[in-house]
Amino acid sequence: MTLLAVLDYGSVLVFAITGALVASRAQLDLVGFAFIACLTALGGGTIRDLLLDRNPIFWIGNPTYLAVASGAALVVFFTAHLLESRRRALIWLDSVALAIAVAAGAGVALALDQSAVIVVLMGMITGCMGGLMRDVVVGDVPVVLKQGELYVTAAFAGSAAAALSRHYGYDLLITLLACAVITWVLRAGSLAFGWHLPVYKSTPPKS
Secondary structure, three states: OOHHHHHHHHHHHHHHHHHHHHHHHOOOOHHHHHHHHHHHHHHHHHHHHHHHOOOOOHHHHOOHHHHHHHHHHHHHHHHHHHOOOHHHHHHHHHHHHHHHHHHHHHHHHHHOOOOHHHHHHHHHHHHHHHHHHHHHHHOOOOHHHOOOEOOHHHHHHHHHHHHHHHHOOOOHHHHHHHHHHHHHHHHHHHHHHOOEOOOOOOOOOOO
């Protein structure tokens, strides 16, 4: 199994768990769990592959990804009630999934010898779009748009680190590890310590 396949499996598994946790908070049935889990787990990678014209799309070429996401949904359906705080578990698992998915997206673009701009964009899309679709479908405020939190910014920084590492000739493993670590550290710092970017504050119009 290649490094990129491992990253895709990892991001699918962890994002599927977050999707299932969101489904549990929305009190959906088993089919709803599987749908939200698969949407979250496969959404970002699907958009990435469509934009990069990869044929077939990763989960169509290997339906095992669907099985992993559905299996995660099934497990969470029967165990979610054991968690003391599903909200807390969700946000921290989502931070891990983000880091893995950003590295997976950047890695695919690197493997296809795309430019630095495309590497950055594919990392951000793979990391952010699945969670965005998950939250929109269940009617939550998307995590990627939470005021002041580092989410898209973390994905951007990690993807940019991957592009820079490639530029300076580092090994793919080191490149993707740096990508994942930087993404997760920034996201975790935002959650634990309140790291954030300045937010826009409107001022009253002058009379």
